[in-house]
Amino acid sequence: MKFITATSAGLAAALALTGCSSPSQLTFVHMTDSQFGFYDYDLEYQRYKNAIALINSDNDKDEPVFMIMTGDMVNIPTAEHNADFIVASNELKIPYYVVPGNHDINAKAEAIELYHNSFGKDYYTFDQDDFRIIVINTNLWKYPQARTAEFDQWFEQALANAKEDGKNIIVAGHSPIFLKDVNEPEDPYYNIEPNKRMEILNLFKKYGVILYVGGHSHTRIDNEWEGIRFLHAENTSTNFDNRPYGFRMVYIKDGVVSDKFVPVNQ
């Protein structure tokens, strides 16, 4: 299955019709931080390929309808490394969507250009039945830059549109909005600074976001705030909390979010 670029939303919608979800039910794969080259490029690449094969085999008959990769596809982005990720991911039988991580993209114009050339837009939305998934570039919040104001405007409009369209809203980003406590101070590397964090969280609440999925922490995170779940999955590169390599199967039914860890050949 070829990956769905931000510019082929129509195709994504058409593919959605072939999925197994019924309204208000959704099962998808939450993959994150494949980060080829974190320690050992070839090993991490192979482990990711094992994960893709596992999704295709669907041993537990979960029937996920898409995979979302919440960023840091590779450790050092080059056209070749990004192409490796795409080639491996194109083996998937289901559509997949990618989120920009801090390793994939940063404030440098050439890195953004490379990302756009490899993967398409760095923020966009797609629909799956009555769910709208809003894919965001958290780098624009973590490291505010010229494009941040335009992104902020787009984000609130995307939320407003989703609510107006009666969609269940999922936001997919890379950095944790917060790591453990909604009132925690800013960490220089991991979370979003408190003022911006509350602005984002209040938008989540205002427009009825049900779930945020992300990566970056290299630890499992399962938080809840005002009824909104915040899930960060294990990955296939390295888990600082000694969790095994793997990914998550996420289930949403009637507004209730649950998930299951799927280990990948270590």
Ligand SMILES: [Fe+2]
């Ligand atoms: Fe990251």
